Amino acid sequence: MTDATTHLRTEIGQQAEVIGRLVEASGPLRERMRATFAATDIDHVMLVARGSSDNVARYGQYLLGITCRLPVSLATPSLQSIYGVAPRLDRSLVVAISQSGRSPDVVGVLASGREQGRPTIAITNEPASPLAAVADHVIDLAAGEERAVAATKTYTSSLVAMALLAVALGDPAEAPKRLRDLAELPEVVEAVLAATPVELADRLVDTRHLLVTGRGLNYATAFEAALKIRELTGTVAEAFSPPDLLHGPIAALEAGAAALVIAPTEPSVASQRELVPVLRERGALLAIISADQDLLQAAALPFPLVREPAPWLTPVTSILPAQLLAARLASVRGMDLDRPTGLTKVTETR
Known part of the structure; x- marks a missing residue:
């Protein structure tokens, strides 16, 4: 089986179309959400x-x-599902993200927000799901069925949904520029997918432990890249920000180990520039996703971002080479790209 004939590879290639459709259809929902937030x-x-x-x-x-100057926290669903304690959500906007909308613990947190009279938003690919049923507003990804277990088009479209939420919640004066940035995304996505040298992933075929680094807006990208590589290839991939890595975990990095550095053009790239010499000194095989020519020249496996969106949207495109890398590596290892061993498409956690 090759990655070119799988659902996964097809769905990776659909991302520009899905993102374009989501942005184009978002106007009425953005206005409804803005009215809710203003009141x-x-x-x-x-x-x-x-x-x-x-x-x-x-x-x-x-x-x-960054865009709304609001404190943002990640919920701890187990407080409610295991310990039976619902946090006070005074003056909070509660947002749940789930491609299936079926995980009971995620639904429970959103339902608690609604019971407490707080505005609730669901970001999901299933507008008829239990999650959508307890939301005041539903951002429907409309990505179409995602048949591969590993999320690709629902991940990047969820990032865009979060960006659309930021536009609705942020300064109205900045909205026109941000919407122009979003409208340019499909072309950038197409360019990055077409130009990624996927064959470089073959050099990682014997790698069993991979370090992945990202910071700031792309801290999320590091975690998602590590997850895609781990679930598709069985590689033990771990994500860190550069400061966290330098505060101890780097001691476990031995000569011959591999590291994936995610460094698109946004303010956090400075930390990656400082980290790369340290990784090289420790003998790491470096794969780097970046548009920075100095960083790419320092890499054994350079994955150039031939085009980039506005800095606030770089996570949408910086994950693309990692998706392709994971798919290629899994294919070279003879693994099933659509149904990784022991995984299912929907996981209903409680």
Whole structure:
């Protein structure tokens, strides 16, 4: 089986179309959400998700903090589902992210927000799901059926949904520019997918432990890249921010180990520039996703971002080479790209 004939590879290739459709259809919903926010006391955003959607929430933590100057926290669903304690959500906007909308613990947090009279939003690919039923507003990804277990088009479209939420919640004066940025995304996605040198992934065929780094807006990208590589290839992939890595875990990095550095053009790239010499000194095989020519020249496996969106949207495109890398590596190892061993498409956690 080759990656070119799988549902996964097809769905990776559909991402530009899905993103374009979502942005084009978003106008009426953005206005309804803006009206709700203007009439509501919101001083805080609570995000709840699992799996790949949790990485969308990590993006939301930074994005909403940057664009709306709001404190953003990730919910702890087990407080409610295991310990029976619902947190007070005074003055909070509660946002749940789930491609299936069927995980009971995620639904429970959103339902608690609604019971407490707080505005609730569901980001989901299933507008008839239990999650959507307890939301005041539903951002329907409309990505079409995702048949591969590993999320690709629902992940990037969820990132775009979070970006649309930031537009609705943020300064109205900035909205026209941000919408222009979003409208350019499909072309950028197509360019990055077409130009990624996937064959470089073959050099990682014997790698069993991979370090992945990202920071700021792309901290989420590091976690999602590690998850895709781990679930598709069985590689033990771990994500860190550069500061966290340097505070101890780097001690386990031995010569011959591999590292994937995610460094698109946004303010956090400075940390990656400082980290790369340290990784090289420790003998790591470096794969780097970036548009920075100096960083790419330092890489054994350079994955150039031939086009980039506005900095606030870089997580949408910086994950694309990692998706392709994971798919190629799984294919070379002879693994089933659509149904990784022991995984299912929907995981209903409680």
